[in-house]
Amino acid sequence: xxxxxxxxxxxxxxxxxxxxxxxxxxxxxxxxxxxxxxxxxxxxxxxxxxxxxxxxxxxxxxxxxxxxxxxxxxxxxxxxxxxxxxxxxxxxxxxxxxxxxxxxxxxxxxxxxxxxxxxxxxxxxxxxxxxxxxxxxxxxxxxxxxxxxxxxxxxxxxxxxxxxxxxxxxxxxxxxxxxxxxxxxxxxxxxxxxxxxxxxxxxxxxxxxxxxxxxxxxxxxxxxxxxxxxxxxxxxxxxxxxxxxxxxxxxxxxxxxxxxxxxxxxxxxxxxxxxxxxxxxxxxxx
Amino acid sequence: xxxxxxxxxxxxxxxxxxxxxxxxxxxxxxxxxxxxxxxxxxxxxxxxxxxxxxxxxxxxxxxxxxxxxxxxxxxxxxxxxxxxxxxxxxxxxxxxxxxxxxxxxxxxxxxxxxxxxxxxxxxxxxxxxxxxxxxxxxxxxxxxxxxxxxxxxxxxxxxxxxxxxxxxxxxxxxxxxxxxxxxxxxxxxxxxxxxxxxxxxxxxxxxxxxxxxxxxxxxxxxxxxxxxxxxxxxxxxxxxxxxxxxxxxxxxxxxxxxxxxxxxxxxxxxxxxxxxxx
Numbered sequence: 001x002x003x004x005x006x007x008x009x010x011x012x013x014x015x016x017x018x019x020x021x022x023x024x025x026x027x028x029x030x031x032x033x034x035x036x037x038x039x040x041x042x043x044x045x046x047x048x049x050x051x052x053x054x055x056x057x058x059x060x061x062x063x064x065x066x067x068x069x070x071x072x073x074x075x076x077x078x079x080x081x082x083x084x085x086x087x088x089x090x091x092x093x094x095x096x097x098x099x100x101x102x103x104x105x106x107x108x109x110x111x112x113x114x115x116x117x118x119x120x121x122x123x124x125x126x127x128x129x130x131x132x133x134x135x136x137x138x139x140x141x142x143x144x145x146x147x148x149x150x151x152x153x154x155x156x157x158x159x160x161x162x163x164x165x166x167x168x169x170x171x172x173x174x175x176x177x178x179x180x181x182x183x184x185x186x187x188x189x190x191x192x193x194x195x196x197x198x199x200x201x202x203x204x205x206x207x208x209x210x211x212x213x214x215x216x217x218x219x220x221x222x223x224x225x226x227x228x229x230x231x232x233x234x235x236x237x238x239x240x241x242x243x244x245x246x247x248x249x250x251x252x253x254x255x256x257x258x259x260x261x262x263x264x265x266x267x268x269x270x271x272x273x274x275x276x277x278x279x280x281x282x283x284x285x286x
Numbered sequence: 287x288x289x290x291x292x293x294x295x296x297x298x299x300x301x302x303x304x305x306x307x308x309x310x311x312x313x314x315x316x317x318x319x320x321x322x323x324x325x326x327x328x329x330x331x332x333x334x335x336x337x338x339x340x341x342x343x344x345x346x347x348x349x350x351x352x353x354x355x356x357x358x359x360x361x362x363x364x365x366x367x368x369x370x371x372x373x374x375x376x377x378x379x380x381x382x383x384x385x386x387x388x389x390x391x392x393x394x395x396x397x398x399x400x401x402x403x404x405x406x407x408x409x410x411x412x413x414x415x416x417x418x419x420x421x422x423x424x425x426x427x428x429x430x431x432x433x434x435x436x437x438x439x440x441x442x443x444x445x446x447x448x449x450x451x452x453x454x455x456x457x458x459x460x461x462x463x464x465x466x467x468x469x470x471x472x473x474x475x476x477x478x479x480x481x482x483x484x485x486x487x488x489x490x491x492x493x494x495x496x497x498x499x500x501x502x503x504x505x506x507x508x509x510x511x512x513x514x515x516x517x518x519x520x521x522x523x524x525x526x527x528x529x530x531x532x533x534x535x536x537x538x539x540x541x542x543x544x545x546x547x548x549x550x551x552x553x554x555x556x557x558x559x560x561x562x563x564x
Contacts, residue, residue: 005469006388013381013444014396020437021403027414086309094303102548103314105555109547110317111498113518114536118320121529128332128529130319163313168555210560217442221407224500228519242409250505255413262410269410273402 025266031259038253051260060236060244061261067151068240068268071158072219076212078159083166083211084204088196091174101168108164112224119157120146120229150230150238157225162218166211173207174200213276220272241265317544323533331529346534353531356538359517363539366428366503366513367496370435371489374443377436379485382447383477387456397445404441408501419506426511431503435496442495443488449560450484487557490550497543514539 035047055061090100107115123130124145132142145153177199185195221242226232232239232247239247245265249258311318323331325342350356385393415434416425424430454477462476478485500515507516518539521532547554 006384006390009380009384010396012377013400013440016377016437017400017403017440020440021406023418024411024414027417028410031413089302089309090306092302094299094306096303096307100306100310102551103310105547105551106314106317106544109494109498109544110540111515111518111543112500113504113515114320114540117518117521117532118316118536121532122319122323123316128334130315130336133334133336160313160316165558168551169559172555172559207559214558214560217401217404220405221409221501223409224504224515224519227500227504242407245409246412246505249413249416255417259413262413265407265410269405269407270402273398273405276401276405 028259028262028266031255032263034256036254036256036259038249038255047256051256052263054257055248055260055264060239061264063236064239064241064244065268067236067238068220068242070151071155071222071240072216074155075158075162075219076215078155079162079166079215080208080211082159082163083170084201084208086163086167087170087174088200091171101171105164105168107160108162108168110161112161113228115157115161116225116228119153119160124153146230147234150234154222154225154230154238157229158219158222162215165214169207169211170204173204177203216272216276220269241268320533320536323529324537326530326533328528328530331533346530347538349531350535350538354517354520354535356517356535359512359514360538360542362428362431362507362511363497363513363515366431366435367493369428370432370439370496371492373432373436374439374492375485375489378440378443378447378488382444382451385444385448386451386454387459397448400441400444404438408438412505415502416505424506426507426509428511430506431499431511431513434502434506435499438499438502439492439495443492446488446491446557446560447481447484450481450488450557454480483553484557486550487553487555490554491558494543494547494554 032051033046033048035045086104090097090104110118121129126132126142126144129142131145135142143149182195182199185199190198222240223242223246226238226240226243227246230238232243236244241261241264245258245261248254248261322338324346325344326337326340327343327345330337330340385397419425419430424433458476458480459472462472467475497513498515499513500519503513503516504519507513518536521528521535
């Protein structure tokens with residue numbers, strides 16, 4: 001019984017995930033080598049690697065890879081650094097800490113489409129937006145964020161969403177710190193910078209790994225923020241891989257080329273997964 | 287009272303309180319602004335300079351309901367997120383239990399493989415899933431979203447539950463087994479009470495993720511099976527500046543989950559640390 005039971009319990013999860021992975025992958029493989037336009041469903045034929053050639057030689061491809069990585073890297077850097085800073089700030093008790101915690105976590109619960117429209121209109125509109133008002137107040141010329149800084153705008157929205165998540169994980173981690181050790185280090189004359197370097201940051205390393213990992217999983221495929229605000233533009237300035245494939249499939253109706261692109265996304269995901277597994281393997285032995 | 291270190295400590299405490307509140311208010315500001323704008327008239331919403339004091343109106347909420355069937359989308363959101371969460375828990379819990387308490391040679395590999403399926407961007411599966419949904423007449427239905435939400439949340443759920451279960455000492459379960467408890471009793475009397483926190487936070491996260499999911503709902507559903515995320519996206523079309531109505535619709539879409547999140551945030555975050563906090 002001890003052998004069969006665990007397998008029996010594991011089977012539903014493994015089987016469904018296996019199908020969820022394999023069926024789309026095989027279909028994608030098949031679509032990627034045929035001519036498959038959603039507008040001309042009857043014209044189907046083997047085209048070999050033409051779809052791949054088209055996708056890779058599309059100038060948008062390189063831009064999209066760059067944007068994907070830039071978006072991923074920036075958001076992770078911003079949320080980890082600011083997250084640690086805010087966590088250290090609210091780690092000690094102060095008046096209204098509970099309320100501050102609730103205010104801080106709120107953006108995490110906001111759906112990406114609302115997040116995007118809120119920033120696009122009320123915050124970043126170059127005439128009526130709050131940021132434009134702030135710029136005017138300081139005598140600066142308001143910026144047309146989505147046109148002039150499209151990728152930065154997306155990074156801002158996504159960071160706003162994920163900063164609360166990082167902060168609260170770090171706060172939870174800090175609460176388990178050894179108080180006596182901190183006290184002892186202070187007695188020995190360690191100043192805050194040294195405490196940060198030798199006590200706080202090492203203690204946080206595992207939770208940094210967790211934050212990076214989860215954000216990697218969710219941020220490789222940022223979509224709604226781009227879809228609802230810039231539409232990938234202007235040009236390809238804010239198009240990531242996810243959005244490029246979407247454009248091929250549902251805006252250009254070319255499912256063949258989109259499938260070829262999807263296979264690239266799979267490769268990219270696997271590279272990230274290898275990186276992730278090494279990271280987790282080191283920091284979070286299950 | 288004139289002890290300089292005491293004064294310095296007091297000053298630091300004031301400074302900490304001040305900065306913490308400033309940071310919190312700054313990060314919350316966009317949401318607070320959304321809340322205010324939802325109760326303004328369209329003219330007040332785009333007033334320059336912005337209006338802080340005004341007579342609140344409920345006009346926008348009526349108009350949102352009239353223009354698009356809010357309740358239909360809300361019902362779809364509730365059904366898809368609740369059902370997919372329950373279904374996911376039903377599949378994920380036994381798997382996590384098996385991995386945590388009957389650890390084998392390949393347990394770690396299986397776990398990593400599951401996570402790697404989550405790394406694959408949803409868009410990679412867009413065309414096949416779209417074609418499958420179309421062929422089985424599931425486009426624009428709740429069922430399509432329930433299936434996809436369950437599958438795409440499953441790896442995270444298994445992982446989260448696993449990291450909770452593995453902190454429960456095996457001896458407790460063995461002791462129960464020694465006392466003649468069957469599998470069901472072992473689960474109900476021993477495991478369930480101990481794992482309740484972990485189960486709750488996993489379910490909470492799953493609810494939040496499904497409620498806010500936008501990629502699949504935008505691509506697979508429209509006017510019949512659409513969730514609140516799709517309703518909001520329909521406001522992105524450039525048909526003029528209707529910020530007050532947009533804000534009202536947004537507020538109605540996020541309020542349920544944000545308020546729910548406020549009450550459950552402690553529990554949620556505890557489970558989200560994925561065993562990173564000892």
